Amino acid sequence: MERSGNETDRRLDGNAAGGLLAEAFCVEMTTAVVVCAGCGAEAVVAELLRYGHEMGAILRCAGCDTAVVRIARTGDRLWLDLRGAVNLRVSAAP
Amino acid sequence: MGGFVSRGFRSRRRPDAETAERLPPGQYLTRDFPVLSAGPTPRTSLSTWDFSVVGALPEPRRWTWDEFQALPTETVTKDIHCVTKWSKFDTVWEGVSLDTLLAGVETDATHLVAFCDGGYTTNLPLAEVTGGRAWVAFTFDGAPLAPEHGGPARLLVPHLYFWKSAKWVRGLELVERDRPGFWETLGYHNHADPWREQRYQGD
Ligand SMILES: [Zn+2]
Numbered sequence: 001m002e003r004s005g006n007e008t009d010r011r012l013d014g015n016a017a018g019g020l021l022a023e024a025f026c027v028e029m030t031t032a033v034v035v036c037a038g039c040g041a042e043a044v045v046a047e048l049l050r051y052g053h054e055m056g057a058i059l060r061c062a063g064c065d066t067a068v069v070r071i072a073r074t075g076d077r078l079w080l081d082l083r084g085a086v087n088l089r090v091s092a093a094p
Numbered sequence: 095m096g097g098f099v100s101r102g103f104r105s106r107r108r109p110d111a112e113t114a115e116r117l118p119p120g121q122y123l124t125r126d127f128p129v130l131s132a133g134p135t136p137r138t139s140l141s142t143w144d145f146s147v148v149g150a151l152p153e154p155r156r157w158t159w160d161e162f163q164a165l166p167t168e169t170v171t172k173d174i175h176c177v178t179k180w181s182k183f184d185t186v187w188e189g190v191s192l193d194t195l196l197a198g199v200e201t202d203a204t205h206l207v208a209f210c211d212g213g214y215t216t217n218l219p220l221a222e223v224t225g226g227r228a229w230v231a232f233t234f235d236g237a238p239l240a241p242e243h244g245g246p247a248r249l250l251v252p253h254l255y256f257w258k259s260a261k262w263v264r265g266l267e268l269v270e271r272d273r274p275g276f277w278e279t280l281g282y283h284n285h286a287d288p289w290r291e292q293r294y295q296g297d
Contacts, residue, residue, distance in 0.1 A: 051133050054178040055257070056280055058132045065134060065212070072280045074294035079281035 027090045035086040038066030045069065045088075113183075116173055118288035121181040128180060129242045132276065136211035136241075136262050143246055145230065147195060149268035150203040155195070159246070163232075165190045170229065172252035174259070175288040187250050189231030192223045195266070203268035207275060208249050211262040215275035217284070218251065218258060220268070227253055230263060255286040255293070 014021075030046040041063045048059035048068055056072030061084075070081040082088065113123055140159040147155040157165070169188045175181045207217050218228070231250040232239050239245030244261025251258045257277050278284050283292035291297060 051131060053130050055130065055132070055277060055282070060133060067133070067213070070280050072277075072282070074281035077281060077294075081280055 023092060024090060027092075029090070032088050032090045034068050034088045036061040036064065036066050036068050037084050037086050038068075039064040040086070043068075116183060117181055118175055119291045120293075121175055121179055121288065124180040124182055126180075127182060127185075127243065128176070128178075130176065130178065130257075131242070131261070132214060133212045138211050138246065138262070138264075140246060144264070145195075145247070146265040147199070147268065148265060149206075150270050151199050151201045151268055155199075162190065162230075162247075165194055168229065170250075172250070174252050174256050177255040177257060177282065177286070177288075177293050181288075185252075186235055187229065187231040188233040188236075189229035189247070189250060191226060192228040192230070192266075193226065195230065196220075196224060199268070201268050202270050205269050205272040207267045207269055207273050208260045208263050209265050209267060210260050211264055213276075214260055214262070216249075216258050216260045217269075217273055217275045217278055218254075219272070219285075222254070223251060227251065253287070255283075255288055257282065258286055 030044070032045045033042055034045060034048070035042050038061055041061060043061065045059065047062065049062055050057055050059055052058040056070060056079075058067050059069040059071075060066060061068050066084045068082075068084040070079075070084070072079045109117060109123060117123060143159045145157050145162050167188050168191055169186065171184050171186050173181060173183045174185050201220075203220060205217055205219050206223065207215050209215050222228075229250040230247050232245070232247040234240070234243060239248060244259075244263070247263055249258070249260040249263045272284070274284055281295055283294055283297055286292050
């Protein structure tokens with residue numbers, strides 16, 4: 001894809017979003033609101049149904065069973081998969 | 095089932111020499127059959143159950159439950175190893191070998207993705223599921239496979255960690271490019287050989 005000079009000038013790398021990302025990821029997540037990619041239903045994370053076990057936490061939509069949030073710890077890493085969520089919103093300081 | 099003597103013997107903390115030899119690194123022996131599920135247990139009626147082989151082959155293959163039961167079956171006794179570190183010895187299964195299900199298939203596929211009721215998937219190299227190394231099992235210990243253990247039918251690939259033995263399996267998609275499945279896209283090892291302790295990506 002061709003990019004205009006202007007666009008390249010305006011584009012920054014991921015570091016430039018570091019502040020917003022830190023704000024988004026360092027909050028209490030159980031009160032976050034997610035929209036299920038399977039059925040569009042909105043739910044507070046705490047209301048999702050937890051499945052899984054020692055391999056990881058699979059949080060499913062109570063309406064359609066879509067895996068909305070998947071988290072696993074593998075040794076010294078955490079893996080997060082949000083493919084089952086259209087979006088996720090948290091409260092932020094104004 | 096063993097009596098008091100063998101039970102006491104087997105529950106000793108330090109495994110005997112034969113047990114130690116059969117246990118992959120980092121595993122412990124259990125006599126239970128722990129249930130690990132990443133979702134609700136699906137209830138598929140046998141009248142609507144089918145098994146199919148789809149993807150990179152000229153004609154998809156499909157069997158109803160009755161047709162599947164009529165295929166040649168094998169009874170195998172295998173040790174199984176879960177990535178959560180339990181192993182269970184001498185589990186007895188009856189099922190249809192993948193050699194039978196894939197017999198004569200002309201394909202350029204290198205891998206398959208097993209797909210299941212409930213949406214679970216797992217990926218396997220074709221070369222690892224032929225030659226008497228993988229089955230679609232529908233009995234355990236001589237009885238129909240219980241739903242919590244993957245009934246009516248589950249994949250059985252005992253030489254790999256047990257998440258590859260997908261519960262509630264409904265078919266195999268033959269693919270020309272490997273496509274990591276449910277746990278393989280969440281940090282677990284793509285190949286999952288317990289003897290090489292391939293638990294996580296990077297192991
Ligand atoms: Zn949903």
